Amino acid sequence: MPAAVQFPLVRAQVASWVEARRACDICQTCQKSKGHYSLVFRTLYGDVPLQSPRLHRCPCQTGIAPATSSPLRELLPDHIAPERLYLDSRWASLVPYAAAA
């Protein structure tokens, strides 16, 4: 049940984050899309598959920014929620090595 609530919420937050970063920081022009790649965001309630868009650099940023960028790289750098990372680490520290491996 929590996953049924969390998955659409995560997707809505990601969509909002990406849309807010689609405009160029300097000239506010909407950056063009260069496709997307799939990633899995790991949460306590399960893995949420997401589409991470890649955006072309705005022409006004030639030479000062990479040719493409992915807004989700800033939001989800490790593709795992902090609480999931904590519990994974905690669990791994408590079980014997053979069971963890």
Ligand SMILES: [Zn+2]
């Ligand atoms: Zn620009």
